Amino acid sequence: MNSTNLIVLKDRERDTFLKGGRLESLQALLEPCLLVDAETCSKKEWAELLAESNPEIIVGGWGMHPLPEDTMSALAPALRYLCYLPGSVRHLVSREQIDAGLLVTNWGNSISRTISECALLLTLSCMRRLTYWSHQMHDEGGWKDSSTVTLSLFERRVGLHGFGAIAKELVPLLRPFTSRISAYTEGMPDEVYQEFGVRKANSLQELFSQHDVVIELEALTPDRHQIIGEDLLRSIPEGGAFINVARGALVDEEALLRVVKSTELQVGLDVFAAEPLAADHPLRGCRNVTLLPHLSGPTTDRRCDAGDRALENLKRYRSGEALIAPITSEVYDRST
Template sequence: MTVVCVPDSNARELLGALPDGVEVIVWDGEGTKPERLAETVFWVPQVEDCTNLAEKFEAMPKLEVTQLTSAGFEDIIDHVPDGVTLCTARGVHGSAVAEMVMTVVLATLRRLPHFVEAQRQGRWEPMEADDLRAKRVLIIGAGDLGEQTARRLRSFDAAPVLVAHTAREGIHATSELPSLLPEADVVVLTVPLTPDTTGLVDAEFLARMPDGALLVNVARGKVVDTDALLAELTSGRLRAALDVMEPEPLPEGHPLWKAPNLIITPHAAGSIAQAGPRAFALVNAQVRRFVAGDDLVNVVNGGS
């Protein structure tokens, strides 16, 4: 019997039918441990679970696979025991997050915040805006999300430029950023959080961006130096749209709330009605691959 553990009853329902010989148990990682938990070989944690991970892994000594329902893995990877394969949900949320990038870029260029505020105050206040045509958009992070964002930008006649840690055909290396940033109308962050990307967007990075440029962060808050960005926003030199930020959730009274030239969304880029069904369709396929002895997809850490 193959024991699969999912975080809640809704996840069990979304998981759907599985092959004979698979038993699904429910455990949110807290409270009373269900029977057969110690027999679990395939675990689906709660979204972005980062608490008491060592204890959770200890409760499943036979675990072979940890399957995330998010693309991010920075909170868990250092806790995964040897011999346990870690897989992400790469590709599941990319379309939704790429749509959010397009939403905030277009909203900023077309001055929607200004028009919404004028409407709220009952003022008829036309303002000249801008469009995406021929805009140079630097996308830092050339994975699924970066590629999906680039594809959408091209349909608006923009010119996306993809950047990854290492250069390859059609993609620049992060070492080229000093020469790329001064030419960017928009910079979009889609990188995972790693030691290399933590604090990547610092005062020097921002200073290289041209006046009036837009920074969009749908990666992780710690990729950006919050104080450095606040200084640029307050001066009016740069604009930004943040779906993720540091700290998060953003506390009441934090200066980002009142910063000019900024759109804030509460880590909502992937929060769409189909996120759960799409994620667990992937989980279902992964369980079937595991049972059949086939190679899993989206493997981050293959164990040792």
């Protein structure tokens, strides 16, 4: 049976992930291939398309339907590789399909620098009380007075909870402001901290209580669910800030609410326990909380970085080389 590879994207995904000739390069790598409009392809049509095309490779985006459980056994036995342009694939493929030999990749750490950029943005916004002053200037006719306190990031003690790809991209962005950077994550070898010139904190309690800014960058695992509770948040020194660009479920959100409503702790959040954030959520309206709607990375103009990662992996696949950061069964189990 002939095999036709599939590119399954919405128009907007095609125009941002694969701009500037990337689509044409992708099509050349996948020939023969079919470009599918994900917005008009129904779930029933998707199963039929898999059976008719029997693709070896699928390149997909957010609009792609999940792979039916019998894809590799019946619908498309030629399928070997799902090259997913965005992030989480748990809603698209099962662990059993990966165990059966399906190769899967996503944008991986190609988006780490834009997330770190957003972490810096939220940090600076908190230090300068951006949400409070934006409200005052736009809605209250406010202006500074003799009692106004302003704070800077320069020479601040910054603690990073988690030291993966995003944290490693963030460290050089913080360097112009401070050299007082520490990190804490379980199981990280000491030499990794040393390589990046970062001090290793001895505990999570130390990280929070001895740093003016704590930036949440840890991976979410079952044992880390709501690991950030009220005691840790209250231990951040006066005038400090807590930033989360990792996962909302790392934080006890009710405890966070109690802290922000009873202290001057500045908080910057791009992620939440439940998304999208409810329109009437009590975090909305807190003037010491800066909110973003989970847009830390990649920015629309930098989705092409993920497109470049996909092209590189497809070239590697075609030449029989190892893929960059494949989603193995173990990676699948700890992903969110």
